[in-house]
Amino acid sequence: MVYSGIIERHHIIPLMRMARCSIKRLFILLIVIVVLLFITCFSMLGQSPSGRAGVSDKAPLRAPKIISNPQGQKPIFRYKLERELEKLMGQRLTPNNDAERAEEKRGYALNGFNQFRSDRLPLDREVPDTREPKCLSKHYPSQLPSTSVIIIFHNEAYSALLRTVTSVLNRSPPHLLHEIVLVDDKSDHTDLGVKLDNFTKLEPKIKIHRHSKREGLIRARMTGAKAASGEVLLFLDSHCEVNLGWLEPLLERIAINRSNVVCPVIDVISLDKLMYSTIRGPPGVRGGFNWNLQFKWKKIPEYEQKRRGHDETREVYSPTMAGGLFAIDRSYFFEIGAYDMGMDIWGGENLEISFRIWMCGGKLELIPCSRVGHIFRKSQPYSFPGGVDTILIRNNMRLAEVWMDEYKEHYYAKRPSIRSRSYGDISERLELRKKLHCKSFRWYMENVYSEMPLPLENLRYGGYVSSWRGLIKCVGVLL
Ligand SMILES: *[C@@H]1O[C@H](CO)[C@@H](O)[C@H](O)[C@H]1NC(C)=O
Numbered sequence: 001m002v003y004s005g006i007i008e009r010h011h012i013i014p015l016m017r018m019a020r021c022s023i024k025r026l027f028i029l030l031i032v033i034v035v036l037l038f039i040t041c042f043s044m045l046g047q048s049p050s051g052r053a054g055v056s057d058k059a060p061l062r063a064p065k066i067i068s069n070p071q072g073q074k075p076i077f078r079y080k081l082e083r084e085l086e087k088l089m090g091q092r093l094t095p096n097n098d099a100e101r102a103e104e105k106r107g108y109a110l111n112g113f114n115q116f117r118s119d120r121l122p123l124d125r126e127v128p129d130t131r132e133p134k135c136l137s138k139h140y141p142s143q144l145p146s147t148s149v150i151i152i153f154h155n156e157a158y159s160a161l162l163r164t165v166t167s168v169l170n171r172s173p174p175h176l177l178h179e180i181v182l183v184d185d186k187s188d189h190t191d192l193g194v195k196l197d198n199f200t201k202l203e204p205k206i207k208i209h210r211h212s213k214r215e216g217l218i219r220a221r222m223t224g225a226k227a228a229s230g231e232v233l234l235f236l237d238s239h240c241e242v243n244l245g246w247l248e249p250l251l252e253r254i255a256i257n258r259s260n261v262v263c264p265v266i267d268v269i270s271l272d273k274l275m276y277s278t279i280r281g282p283p284g285v286r287g288g289f290n291w292n293l294q295f296k297w298k299k300i301p302e303y304e305q306k307r308r309g310h311d312e313t314r315e316v317y318s319p320t321m322a323g324g325l326f327a328i329d330r331s332y333f334f335e336i337g338a339y340d341m342g343m344d345i346w347g348g349e350n351l352e353i354s355f356r357i358w359m360c361g362g363k364l365e366l367i368p369c370s371r372v373g374h375i376f377r378k379s380q381p382y383s384f385p386g387g388v389d390t391i392l393i394r395n396n397m398r399l400a401e402v403w404m405d406e407y408k409e410h411y412y413a414k415r416p417s418i419r420s421r422s423y424g425d426i427s428e429r430l431e432l433r434k435k436l437h438c439k440s441f442r443w444y445m446e447n448v449y450s451e452m453p454l455p456l457e458n459l460r461y462g463g464y465v466s467s468w469r470g471l472i473k474c475v476g477v478l479l
């Protein structure tokens, strides 16, 4: 139990030093410590610990951090110089009059990126090959699992969605691309209606499913997964451009072992110029999280570099995924419990599936030779029914209660006031965890994410004794 760890660090070591003293003195000291701890327990009862009691998580959570290059280097690849591009296009990519300036402003407001420019760039533009040079000499088997690419969208800019689709069609070997499943989560932009239908009819591999009411990311992904019939499900955001040779390195890992769940390395498409760029050198980061249960990019630790034999083309074991882009064997996806359907809309589901993959016998990997560009938007341009904070807290509580065992206290310690909130019925998920014989969260922390520090110093005892349950636990530790 984690709380006994606290006692050990603070008190066992001084106790050991005392072992030289007489047994009697040791005994007296023990009693004193027990009494002091008891007093601490009671004095903290009812007080808030130092962490913010209110709600602090703010959308968007998804991965904008990768933009900041951990090594502080400049992006090296740039799409063609603007003027060169304009010559190529035969039209300006920047607004030229008041009407166009208004259009540009409207595009930003609707999408959180420069839609004006997106609408004027070719759908099938080239992107720079951002792979490590060593990736180019790798050979992949020609027979790999067939893939259903699943793209969920809600009021996406038409040109950005079509550029995503076009890049998948152009840069995937046809025999490996089984289909593209589009799921429209109740968009109301008119060009995503008949105009999109007209476009998708041109390509038999594209299938489109439309929700009659807004369901959110989690349920929309399930719609896509159930409709898909390829051997692998590959989830993509709706404002991406896949790069050369992106698919084979992902599928190879799944072909080697169907319990490998894989993510491409995410390149950056800038939200203003829509330039495709990457960070110099091999990916230096992998997925982690903090005790607010937010996804974080973290430097790849030395022990993982060693496991990879410092080979930049090899898979990186990643404790968590950012959530937007990943591939998974279809039958394995359902076998390990797909998504927690008790979670609403969006948020927390990426950590939930990450913990579950690792704890229930799979692996989560980043594949450096597979690159996908992604527009990191300024803000989440759409709202959530019911409010972002409420949904996020509920989802995170389900995540903590089902998967995190005693470590959930680190989450609650920062916001003790939410403890009494309802998170719905989790019995099915607990049953799933039992059925799959999943390992403990402690095992995950020690074997998958061992560099993660436990917030002992900030936590103190407050987090555990701010409720009656906490008090009982606190006393339990002492006895
Ligand atoms: C869609 O296609 C139909 C039939 O070809 C055409 O009449 C219609 O104008 C098209 N609609 C849009 C919005 O492109």
Ligand SMILES: *[C@@H]1O[C@H](CO)[C@@H](O)[C@H](O)[C@H]1NC(C)=O
Residues within 6 Å of the ligand: 256, 257, 258, 259, 361, 362, 363
């Ligand atoms: C697949 O990976 C899992 C988890 O690492 C392992 O237990 C299993 O033996 C592997 N299966 C094969 C066929 O290699």
